[in-house]
Amino acid sequence: MSEFTVQFVPVTVTPATIWLFVSLSDGETVGWGEATLENQEATVTDCFNALPKRLTEADLADLRFDTLPQAALSSALRQAQADLAARMAGVSLSDHLGRAGRDQIGIYANINRSTRDRSPEGMASNARRALAHGHNAIKVAPFDEVRATMGRREMTDAMGLGLARIAAVRDVVGERRLMVDCHWRFDVAGAGRLIDACAPLKPYWIECPILETEAGIAELVSLRRRANAAGMRLAGLETAILRQGFAPYLAAGAYDVMMPDVKYCGGPREMLAISVDMARHGVAFSPHNPSGPICHMHSMHICASLPQEELLETQFDETPMFDSLVDQALPQPIGGRVTLPMSRLGLGLSLVVPQPESGPST
Structure with a gap:
C-alpha cells in the first residue's frame, strides 16, 4: 500500500491573516492543498498533529469531517491527493477531474480584506482599483458595525453605515454585478429590514445574512422569498461540509446561490x-474562494470541470504574497475572466515554502 509524506505549512501573510497549506509526497511528486480557516488556525494545527507519521491510502480514505477544523484539514489533504494524482497521470487537475472542454472561468473580486480605509469613499476607491485590474463584478462586506445581538434601533443605525458603503461602491460599478456579504451579522428581523433597504441599490445577491443552522432553514426560505420579491437573490452556505451538509438546505429551497x-x-x-446536487435543485454554483493561491487554483480547476458556473470568488489584493508564494504566475483577469494554463500538470503551480514560516512535517 502506498504511503505519503505530509507537510503542514502555515504562512502569516498579514497581521490579520494566516494561510494554512498541506502537501502530500510519494517521494518523487508533490501535491498541494489549502486548509485556511480564519480564527481557528491553532485547532487545524492540532488536527494535523494528531495525524499518523505517514499517511497511507487507507488513511486518506478514512479522513474525519466531524468539525469544521477537521473538515478543513481533511479537505486540504483530498486536494493535495487530487493534485498529486493529476501530476502523476501527466495531466492538468481539471483534465484529471473531467474537464468540460473549457479553460476560461468567470470571476468576481472580493475587495473586503484589501479595503483598509473602511469609509464609503475608501471602499469605492478600492472597487475602482479592482475594476482597473480587469474585474467586472465586485463583492463587499460592508456591515462592520452590525451584530446579531443588537436591538432594533442600534442595528438600524449600524446598518446605515453599511448601506452608505454599498451606495458608494454602486456609484463606481454602475450596472455591473455587486454582491453584498453580511457575514451572518443580522438576526432574522434585521435581515428582513436589510433586504428592504438594499433593494434600491440592486445588489446581485445578499450573502449569509443570518446564522446558518438546520433549525433556521425555514427562516432562510422566508428571507429568500423576500429577496426574490425585491429583485435580489440569496446566497450562502460557504462552510457546509460534505454533500449531506448541503442536502437539507437544497431540499427546502433555502438559497438561490450556494x-x-x-x-x-x-x-x-x-x-x-x-x-x-445543486444543479438538480436549480441552485447556482458559485464557489467560496477568498483565501490563498492554492485554494484559488483548485477552485478554478473545479469550475473548468463543469459545463457552466456562477462567477467564482477571488480575493483582491489582500497581500502581494498571493502571487509570490507560488512558483508559476497566476492567471490574471481580463474582462472579468481568467484563462487556466491547461498545459501545466496538476494545479499548474506549487507553493514556494517560506522557510521561516514552515510548520511541522512528518
Whole structure:
C-alpha cells in the first residue's frame, strides 16, 4: 500500500491573516492543498498533529469531517491527493477531474480584506482599483458595525453605515454585478429590514445574512422569498461540509446561490458531486474562494470541470504574497475572466515554502 509524506505549512501573510497549506509526497511528486480557516488556525494545527507519521491510502480514505477544523484539514489533504494524482497521470487537475472542454472561468473580486480605509469613499476607491485590474463584478462586506445581538434601533443605525458603503461602491460599478456579504451579522428581523433597504441599490445577491443552522432553514426560505420579491437573490452556505451538509438546505429551497468551499466541503471530487446536487435543485454554483493561491487554483480547476458556473470568488489584493508564494504566475483577469494554463500538470503551480514560516512535517 502506498504511503505519503505530509507537510503542514502555515504562512502569516498579514497581521490579520494566516494561510494554512498541506502537501502530500510519494517521494518523487508533490501535491498541494489549502486548509485556511480564519480564527481557528491553532485547532487545524492540532488536527494535523494528531495525524499518523505517514499517511497511507487507507488513511486518506478514512479522513474525519466531524468539525469544521477537521473538515478543513481533511479537505486540504483530498486536494493535495487530487493534485498529486493529476501530476502523476501527466495531466492538468481539471483534465484529471473531467474537464468540460473549457479553460476560461468567470470571476468576481472580493475587495473586503484589501479595503483598509473602511469609509464609503475608501471602499469605492478600492472597487475602482479592482475594476482597473480587469474585474467586472465586485463583492463587499460592508456591515462592520452590525451584530446579531443588537436591538432594533442600534442595528438600524449600524446598518446605515453599511448601506452608505454599498451606495458608494454602486456609484463606481454602475450596472455591473455587486454582491453584498453580511457575514451572518443580522438576526432574522434585521435581515428582513436589510433586504428592504438594499433593494434600491440592486445588489446581485445578499450573502449569509443570518446564522446558518438546520433549525433556521425555514427562516432562510422566508428571507429568500423576500429577496426574490425585491429583485435580489440569496446566497450562502460557504462552510457546509460534505454533500449531506448541503442536502437539507437544497431540499427546502433555502438559497438561490450556494457557495461550497473546496477547503471545507470535502475536496475537489466531493465539490463536483455537490455541484450535481445543486444543479438538480436549480441552485447556482458559485464557489467560496477568498483565501490563498492554492485554494484559488483548485477552485478554478473545479469550475473548468463543469459545463457552466456562477462567477467564482477571488480575493483582491489582500497581500502581494498571493502571487509570490507560488512558483508559476497566476492567471490574471481580463474582462472579468481568467484563462487556466491547461498545459501545466496538476494545479499548474506549487507553493514556494517560506522557510521561516514552515510548520511541522512528518
